Amino acid sequence: MRLILLGPPGAGKGTQAARLVEKYGIVQLSTGDMLRAAVKAGTEVGLKAKAVMESGGLVSDDIVIGVVSDRIDEADCAKGFILDGFPRTVPQAEALTRMLASKGLKLDAVIELVVDAEALVARMENRVKETIAAGGTPRADDNPESFRKRLAEYQEKTAPLSGYYASTGELKTVDGMASIDEVTVAMAAILGA
Numbered sequence: 001m002r003l004i005l006l007g008p009p010g011a012g013k014g015t016q017a018a019r020l021v022e023k024y025g026i027v028q029l030s031t032g033d034m035l036r037a038a039v040k041a042g043t044e045v046g047l048k049a050k051a052v053m054e055s056g057g058l059v060s061d062d063i064v065i066g067v068v069s070d071r072i073d074e075a076d077c078a079k080g081f082i083l084d085g086f087p088r089t090v091p092q093a094e095a096l097t098r099m100l101a102s103k104g105l106k107l108d109a110v111i112e113l114v115v116d117a118e119a120l121v122a123r124m125e126n127r128v129k130e131t132i133a134a135g136g137t138p139r140a141d142d143n144p145e146s147f148r149k150r151l152a153e154y155q156e157k158t159a160p161l162s163g164y165y166a167s168t169g170e171l172k173t174v175d176g177m178a179s180i181d182e183v184t185v186a187m188a189a190i191l192g193a
Contacts, residue, residue, distance in 0.1 A: 001026055001108050001109075001191065002106070002107050003026075003107065004107060004109075005082060005111055005113065006165075007176055008115060008151050009151065010120040010123055010124050010147070011113040012113055012176055013113060014084075015180055016180075017082050020082055023188075024080065025079050026077075026080035026081055027076050027077055028082045028084050029068070029083055029084060031084070031086040034067045034068065035053070035064070038067045038071075043070060044066075045063060048063050049067065061091060061092050065092070068083070068086060069103075072103075073103075080108070088157060089158070090160050090164045097168070109170065109190060110171050110172065111171075111173070111174055111187055111190060112162055112165075112174070113176030114173050114175060115176040117151055120147075120151065124142055124147045128142050174187055
């Protein structure tokens with residue numbers, strides 16, 4: 001099972017990904033983790049990424065696709081994977097589609113958690129209050145101003161993926177404003193489980 005979860009920050013992708021990993025025995029692949037692992041392993045693509053990262057630049061789509069390609073060839077991805085944080089743009093999605101096709105693979109689903117942006121801000125504020133009440137420290141970017149900037153960036157760069165995957169017939173949507181368990185059930189129905 002090969003999946004992409006879409007949705008803005010705070011939509012619940014991480015929570016649902018953890019449940020999918022546990023239920024299906026698949027791997028959640030974070031591009032940040034994959035880049036760091038490739039650099040540490042000294043792979044060809046990792047060395048290219050290291051040079052760019054050390055110079056303070058953004059890693060190119062070609063390098064990221066190379067890292068993703070190498071990673072999904074590893075044994076633990078044989079049962080499937082969830083891509084986390086990739087693709088972020090339509091050109092990355094197109095490159096991913098080509099790369100998977102070159103391996104004789106395709107995505108089983110792209111599931112978008114559809115949410116209300118203002119309700120997400122309220123969720124974030126509530127999460128901060130709960131974290132503080134529990135004696136924890138909230139994330140530095142968990143404040144309304146930073147959160148709205150992250151939402152705006154998502155809308156500008158990543159939201160167009162919905163249209164791209166709708167045009168390929170791969171996009172399925174779930175009401176991300178439903179309870180965590182209801183979202184899990186809706187996703188299981190999409191995945192035929």
